[in-house]
């Protein structure tokens with residue numbers, strides 16, 4: 001059984017499909033391609049085949065169009081922080097508004113929790129056409145099971161065509177459960193969204209730790225669900241209120257299998273993900289003591305010190321400061337990489353930074369591929385001199 | 400003298416652990432054959448998803464402490480057997496591979512369905528998954544499996560505090576907060592790297608498990624009930640990858656060269672212009 005269609009009469013066994021496949025999903029057997037379980041049906045080989053011998057496995061069933069058209073509008077699922085609406089909600093609303101306008105449809109926002117009137121009002125003043133409130137003591141703390149029930153209710157009530165959720169730990173725990181409940185598609189951690197003329201959501205996301213980008217569709221199902229990476233989309237602004245507020249009933253299961261015993265703020269050390277300025281150290285920093293100059297620079301710039309993995313492994317900095325695939329993802333306004341080569345696992349955690357300065361003597365260091373300012377030089381010469389100059393300025397100002 | 404081993408009185412429990420493990424392409428590691436100097440690309444450069452080693456370690460450590468068995472479960476092509484072998488070398492008791500051309504092209508919905516379907520036939524009190532993979536990178540499969548099984552889950556577990564036959568207690572990352580939660584078993588946890596340090600595969604166990612079979616289950620073995628026949632693979636996947644492309648290049652880059660003093664001056668001026676100083 002073959003995943004892709006092969007027109008064997010056209011295939012000359014050149015192997016272009018094998019060469020282009022990033023997933024090892026196809027091999028040549030007896031001179032013709034055979035697709036295996038690795039095939040993701042990404043279609044790269046279809047384009048690569050010089051003889052046009054490959055095709056998708058028959059046109060997708062276009063779905064019951066009448067049924068799909070019952071779903072209209074964009075729904076944003078809000079998220080709460082310790083002190084009210086999480087800013088990520090405004091980002092989802094900014095993006096949701098743009099998509100709703102493109103579709104000529106409405107933007108609704110779901111607010112679930114306990115005592116959430118203030119949050120609901122925030123959503124109204126930021127341009128929601130419709131705010132759906134699920135207010136119940138059993139939603140006081142986030143747990144996936146009651147929240148899935150609550151949101152299922154909201155989706156079945158409003159029948160949105162698109163549902164956007166935050167690509168945060170909470171959103172990424174809840175969204176997949178809800179998608180399974182609704183038996184629909186869910187695209188993870190999107191960084192760009194568009195709609196086409198058929199009302200299909202084009203969802204673009206990084207995968208393979210940022211090594212590739214993929215555009216994903218789930219257009220034959222409704223709602224089309226996506227989680228959206230925080231700090232990528234512009235926030236919705238304040239607008240005169242024109243929307244409405246609706247309270248939805250929520251009847252919790254009396255015996256949910258999970259309980260929240262305690263909620264704590266994150267320890268203060270865990271700030272690299274929230275800092276506006278990150279001064280990041282890599283193996284180009286040769287001794288633990290030398291981190292001192294980076295701490296001083298971070299202090300001067302109002303930021304914190306982050307690092308690549310080897311420094312955590314060496315025990316120089318706690319793992320909370322590690323940036324990258326297996327550490328934190330950061331999106332500061334300014335990221336200064338000192339002595340970091342720019343391995344993809346590191347870059348995956350910082351490429352979203354607004355401004356990236358990299359200091360490295362090796363012109364070909366991959367970190368320069370993502371840097372906006374590539375300083376070809378030695379951190380041991382540049383940073384101490386910079387600190388001196390900053391100090392001089394301070395002194396000059398003091399007089 | 401107390402009982403030996405020290406925990407002997409607690410070992411009366413028997414808890415069934417299942418670790419979900421996925422084979423992924425090796426990332427960012429180009430290997431050079433020391434003899435030929437050529438790049439080693441032998442077939443598929445594959446490895447076990449690094450997070451899944453933490454999931455497996457969590458299962459093994461709890462089993463060693465409380466008693467029970469650990470089953471490693473994977474869906475993938477035949478070569479994903481390597482990942483289950485590695486699980487044996489770390490100490491898993493049983494390895495099951497779900498492999499069938501019908502499973503190919505699965506998105507997270509179909510993957511979660513397939514794993515959950517298999518779990519109906521595998522005793523499970525506590526299911527452990529990685530928080531995400533390094534290829535698809537969605538973090539969606541674990542919660543999806545839990546929903547298909549109608550059991551509780553917690554994602555992004557930082558620490559597993561205690562477990563017994565009835566309940567597991569864990570600390571989870573909830574964004575700006577951490578939560579301590581208690582879940583009634585059966586339950587599913589997806590773990591971060593903070594949760595533990597995976598043990599290394601042992602040579603002794605490698606020898607001891609040399610003849611241990613890996614069970615391979617195909618679509619027929621999963622016997623989908625009526626109405627769910629089309630839940631597998633490409634057919635059961637609402638999402639499809641429309642296009643894959645390299646990340647956008649970096650046209651904005653400015654390269655600064657010069658003597659260190661010049662670079663320092665420019666950097667200072669730039670930081671001042673941006674009002675950081």
Ligand SMILES: Cc1cc2nc3c(=O)[nH]c(=O)nc-3n(C[C@H](O)[C@H](O)[C@H](O)COP(=O)(O)OP(=O)(O)OC[C@H]3O[C@@H](n4cnc5c(N)ncnc54)[C@H](O)[C@@H]3O)c2cc1C
Pocket residue numbers: 281282283284285307308309310322323324325326327328338339340341342343344345346349359360361362365377378379380426427428449533
């Ligand atoms: C599954 C997996 C997950 C991983 N996760 C992460 C992760 O989350 N985060 C992470 O960072 N890594 C991660 N890694 C490791 C990653 O692959 C790299 O090994 C690591 O990022 C390299 O760190 P580095 O850039 O500090 O060191 P190196 O690669 O050794 O680079 C040091 C750089 O310093 C430069 N340098 C030397 N002297 C100076 C000087 N005087 N001034 C300025 N520059 C100088 C050198 O030119 C070089 O470019 C992961 C790897 C794997 C396999």
Ligand SMILES: Cc1cc2nc3c(=O)[nH]c(=O)nc-3n(C[C@H](O)[C@H](O)[C@H](O)COP(=O)(O)OP(=O)(O)OC[C@H]3O[C@@H](n4cnc5c(N)ncnc54)[C@H](O)[C@@H]3O)c2cc1C
Pocket residue numbers: 040185186187188205207208213214216419420421422448450451454472473474475505506507508510514527528529530531532534535536537538539540541638640
């Ligand atoms: C570029 C690209 C982008 C994709 N984007 C999406 C998307 O947005 N939405 C979508 O639905 N699908 C997507 N997919 C498909 C998705 O990668 C597959 O469904 C895959 O089978 C599982 O998803 P994951 O790798 O993201 O796993 P994750 O959900 O990240 O895995 C979490 C944990 O689940 C367990 N697990 C996952 N897969 C298996 C397995 N096969 N066997 C055993 N345990 C497993 C492991 O414990 C793992 O640590 C994408 C695929 C590609 C190639």
